[in-house]
Amino acid sequence: MSSSSPQRRGNTRQRIQDVALELFAEQGYEKTSLREIAERLEVTKAALYYHFKTKEDIIISLFEDLTRPIDELIEWADEQPQPLTLEMKKEVLRRYSEAVAGCVPLFRFMQENQATMRELSIGETMKQRLFRLVGLVRTEDGPLVDQVRCVSALFTMHAGMMFLQHMDSDPEQTRQAALEVAMDLITQAHHEK
Amino acid sequence: MSSSSPQRRGNTRQRIQDVALELFAEQGYEKTSLREIAERLEVTKAALYYHFKTKEDIIISLFEDLTRPIDELIEWADEQPQPLTLEMKKEVLRRYSEAVAGCVPLFRFMQENQATMRELSIGETMKQRLFRLVGLVRTEDGPLVDQVRCVSALFTMHAGMMFLQHMDSDPEQTRQAALEVAMDLITQAHHEK
Amino acid sequence: MSSSSPQRRGNTRQRIQDVALELFAEQGYEKTSLREIAERLEVTKAALYYHFKTKEDIIISLFEDLTRPIDELIEWADEQPQPLTLEMKKEVLRRYSEAVAGCVPLFRFMQENQATMRELSIGETMKQRLFRLVGLVRTEDGPLVDQVRCVSALFTMHAGMMFLQHMDSDPEQTRQAALEVAMDLITQAHHEK
Amino acid sequence: MSSSSPQRRGNTRQRIQDVALELFAEQGYEKTSLREIAERLEVTKAALYYHFKTKEDIIISLFEDLTRPIDELIEWADEQPQPLTLEMKKEVLRRYSEAVAGCVPLFRFMQENQATMRELSIGETMKQRLFRLVGLVRTEDGPLVDQVRCVSALFTMHAGMMFLQHMDSDPEQTRQAALEVAMDLITQAHHEK
DNA sequence: CATGAATGAGACTTCATTCAT
DNA sequence: GATGAATGAAGTCTCATTCAT
Numbered sequence: 001m002s003s004s005s006p007q008r009r010g011n012t013r014q015r016i017q018d019v020a021l022e023l024f025a026e027q028g029y030e031k032t033s034l035r036e037i038a039e040r041l042e043v044t045k046a047a048l049y050y051h052f053k054t055k056e057d058i059i060i061s062l063f064e065d066l067t068r069p070i071d072e073l074i075e076w077a078d079e080q081p082q083p084l085t086l087e088m089k090k091e092v093l094r095r096y097s098e099a100v101a102g103c104v105p106l107f108r109f110m111q112e113n114q115a116t117m118r119e120l121s122i123g124e125t126m127k128q129r130l131f132r133l134v135g136l137v138r139t140e141d142g143p144l145v146d147q148v149r150c151v152s153a154l155f156t157m158h159a160g161m162m163f164l165q166h167m168d169s170d171p172e173q174t175r176q177a178a179l180e181v182a183m184d185l186i187t188q189a190h191h192e193k
Numbered sequence: 194m195s196s197s198s199p200q201r202r203g204n205t206r207q208r209i210q211d212v213a214l215e216l217f218a219e220q221g222y223e224k225t226s227l228r229e230i231a232e233r234l235e236v237t238k239a240a241l242y243y244h245f246k247t248k249e250d251i252i253i254s255l256f257e258d259l260t261r262p263i264d265e266l267i268e269w270a271d272e273q274p275q276p277l278t279l280e281m282k283k284e285v286l287r288r289y290s291e292a293v294a295g296c297v298p299l300f301r302f303m304q305e306n307q308a309t310m311r312e313l314s315i316g317e318t319m320k321q322r323l324f325r326l327v328g329l330v331r332t333e334d335g336p337l338v339d340q341v342r343c344v345s346a347l348f349t350m351h352a353g354m355m356f357l358q359h360m361d362s363d364p365e366q367t368r369q370a371a372l373e374v375a376m377d378l379i380t381q382a383h384h385e386k
Numbered sequence: 387m388s389s390s391s392p393q394r395r396g397n398t399r400q401r402i403q404d405v406a407l408e409l410f411a412e413q414g415y416e417k418t419s420l421r422e423i424a425e426r427l428e429v430t431k432a433a434l435y436y437h438f439k440t441k442e443d444i445i446i447s448l449f450e451d452l453t454r455p456i457d458e459l460i461e462w463a464d465e466q467p468q469p470l471t472l473e474m475k476k477e478v479l480r481r482y483s484e485a486v487a488g489c490v491p492l493f494r495f496m497q498e499n500q501a502t503m504r505e506l507s508i509g510e511t512m513k514q515r516l517f518r519l520v521g522l523v524r525t526e527d528g529p530l531v532d533q534v535r536c537v538s539a540l541f542t543m544h545a546g547m548m549f550l551q552h553m554d555s556d557p558e559q560t561r562q563a564a565l566e567v568a569m570d571l572i573t574q575a576h577h578e579k
Numbered sequence: 580m581s582s583s584s585p586q587r588r589g590n591t592r593q594r595i596q597d598v599a600l601e602l603f604a605e606q607g608y609e610k611t612s613l614r615e616i617a618e619r620l621e622v623t624k625a626a627l628y629y630h631f632k633t634k635e636d637i638i639i640s641l642f643e644d645l646t647r648p649i650d651e652l653i654e655w656a657d658e659q660p661q662p663l664t665l666e667m668k669k670e671v672l673r674r675y676s677e678a679v680a681g682c683v684p685l686f687r688f689m690q691e692n693q694a695t696m697r698e699l700s701i702g703e704t705m706k707q708r709l710f711r712l713v714g715l716v717r718t719e720d721g722p723l724v725d726q727v728r729c730v731s732a733l734f735t736m737h738a739g740m741m742f743l744q745h746m747d748s749d750p751e752q753t754r755q756a757a758l759e760v761a762m763d764l765i766t767q768a769h770h771e772k
Numbered sequence: 773c774a775t776g777a778a779t780g781a782g783a784c785t786t787c788a789t790t791c792a793t
Numbered sequence: 794g795a796t797g798a799a800t801g802a803a804g805t806c807t808c809a810t811t812c813a814t
Contacts, residue, residue, distance in 0.1 A: 012798075028308030030223040033783065046786085047799055055784065114305035115221030144362055145370040151356060152349040152374055159348045160341055169337055177338040181345055184381070185374075205773080226808060238809085240774050248809065398794080414694030416609040419787060431788085433795050441788065498693035501607030530748055531756040537742060538735040538760055545734045546727055555723055563724040567731055570767070571760075591777080612804065624806085626778055634805070 025109045029116045066103040097179045146189040153182040218302045222309045262292040339382040346375040411495040415502045455485040532575040539568040592630045604688045608695045648678040676758045725768040732761035
């Protein structure tokens with residue numbers, strides 16, 4: 001029962017997702033061929049097609065599985081009294097920072113394959129999610145410079161997450177620093193109102 | 194000026210660059226085929242090869258031609274007394290903002306094709322340029338949060354440039370707003386030191 | 387009869403045949419995949435292989451099960467005194483018309499997939515049957531034009547059967563009309579002798 | 580100028596069409612792969628794609644090039660006073676017989692790949708042509724049996740053409756015989772009116 | 773300056789089939 | 794009686810690139 005060949009039970013689907021995400025993030029979606037994924041897993045290309053209908057299906061499944069926390073965050077925020085208070089917005093940022101930290105490779109993929117994302121069906125979905133988040137956080141009728149601050153707050157967290165690779169510092173510390181800057185930005189956007 | 198069909202002199206090379214940049218920015222580098230470029234120009238693929246050695250050569254030429262102002266900015270900043278004063282850093286940001294505004298499509302391309310950029314020889318070149326800029330602007334030995342602020346300042350300008358498409362406001366105004374936020378960020382990074 | 391879900395007893399084999407014939411006739415043999423058949427039946431491909439050795443086996447079984455009446459007709463005609471009288475030939479046509487009417491989809495399949503039939507082992511079998519029928523009906527040593535009449539008689543019945551879909555008239559009436567024309571043709575072939 | 584490698588000038592497109600028609604007619608459309616066509620021509624698959632956009636494009640081009648005479652016949656018949664007299668209908672049959680004789684392989688292909696034809700864009704085109712021909716020839720308001728006669732007349736000519744392979748007689752003689760039977764059928768359809 | 777013709781590599785995808793469970 | 798997982802072969806098609814003319 002302890003199986004002869006290692007880690008080959010009912011987890012092939014999962015293994016495909018893991019390898020695919022790794023390669024997609026590393027080389028980009030188009031430059032990663034199914035042959036490559038299959039070879040790395042030591043299965044045939046056809047095996048991939050047993051588990052996923054198309055190449056796009058693989059990435060869709062990754063988004064579906066990994067971005068649920070963000071979905072839930074948005075839902076939660078939507079249910080709060082609108083417009084959000086500054087305190088609430090900070091809470092949103094805090095939770096968002098955590099949610100993004102939970103799927104760094106996916107966000108790295110998104111950021112590095114924006115051109116591709118636009119053609120993928122999932123791209124539209126994600127874009128709308130982001131817009132809703134921006135909508136929740138930004139000061140609707142404030143001056144343009146404050147709107148930019150809010151957008152910048154979100155992007156700072158993304159950037160903070162991505163650049164932990166190129167920074168020599170601890171990922172978690174970088175995340176906290178980025179969150180702090182984001183908080184600052186959003187606070188300023190409120191004060192000046 | 195006396196030619197029969199307008200704008201078709203010895204400028205084919207230029208026209209190829211224009212169309213290529215447009216398509217690369219719109220669809221991504223890998224998804225844009227030379228056939229597509231050639232068709233849009235109503236020439237044959239072989240004609241492209243008369244002007245450029247390879248596909249990569251086309252994009253390299255674009256970077257070489259369009260990013261000179263940024264190059265010069267860095268050179269200029271390098272010659273100033275180090276480390277830069279806050280006032281100088283602001284001047285760098287100002288100039289950088291203008292330089293980037295001069296080649297928005299190229300930056301859009303870079304941002305949306307990061308995965309590709311990494312494989313392209315030009316990618317490394319650009320990356321180093323950005324790092325030098327960051328190096329010039331950031332407060333070397335300050336706390337992590339200030340370093341993030343400096344990086345964020347640069348990214349805010351990029352983001353500001355890119356999101357002018359999705360914002361309803363005037364591009365130039367957006368640019369100014371982004372520049373302002375960037376200035377703020379960098380100033381804060383200095384104060385707290 | 388007391389089963390929970392209707393018509394699902396030990397009749398899976400039958401159900402496979404039904405769906406397969408339907409799809410083969412509609413889309414052609416090669417364009418119909420086992421996946422498609424399995425999906426429509428809500429079973430797995432592997433299940434098909436429990437009931438049939440190969441894809442070709444499915445179509446062979448259909449011919450074996452459905453063309454028995456035609457087989458018997460030929461056997462019966464073979465036992466009559468040769469060469470057949472005009473009256474007997476008419477009887478053969480009448481019976482053939484009925485037999486064909488009993489397996490219209492199969493004939494539609496044959497007519498529309500002749501290229502495929504030639505590669506299928508069953509193709510040769512069916513071809514020989516048809517040749518024997520032609521041999522029974524045609525006026526061996528008559529002029530060429532009469533031979534054509536006899537062949538045409540058989541084909542008219544086939545055509546009559548197939549074109550009932552595209553005609554607005556009642557299938558049974560069309561069949562009778564086709565039979566009548568066929569009778570005429572064969573009668574003429576006899577007279578002129 | 581007599582060229583070193585035999586028959587390779589500007590005629591590749593033509594050669595592709597020839598080989599393709601031969602193989603399509605012999606093995607069917609789906610069972611004939613582009614690899615097969617390319618190999619027989621001693622070129623690469625990619626070369627086929629230089630001359631034709633898709634596999635379907637190859638067969639479309641064949642129909643366009645070879646069925647022009649039939650097109651012209653229909654146009655000509657349409658310009659005659661309607662409804663056609665018996666004499667005119669006979670003339671149509673005569674010309675049709677000749678036109679079909681000029682592209683026997685194509686008609687063989689059509690007859691043997693009806694299932695495929697239905698999916699091909701060209702299928703609809705050809706079907707409409709045939710319907711217009713039937714419309715020109717058949718006795719609109721006569722009894723059903725006469726309508727069948729008219730349809731049968733056309734099909735007899737097709738059948739006559741196809742079965743020349745399996746008959747031992749001379750193709751041209753068979754064609755004449757089929758034409759004669761078709762004439763008879765159409766004449767009968769008129770008399771009884 | 774540019775084209776017409778072709779290539780070789782490789783992409784995604786589908787298929788009939790197998791076999792342990 | 795049937796499934797889940799996988800395979801190997803083959804399919805259509807696209808791409809960057811080359812070269813004689």
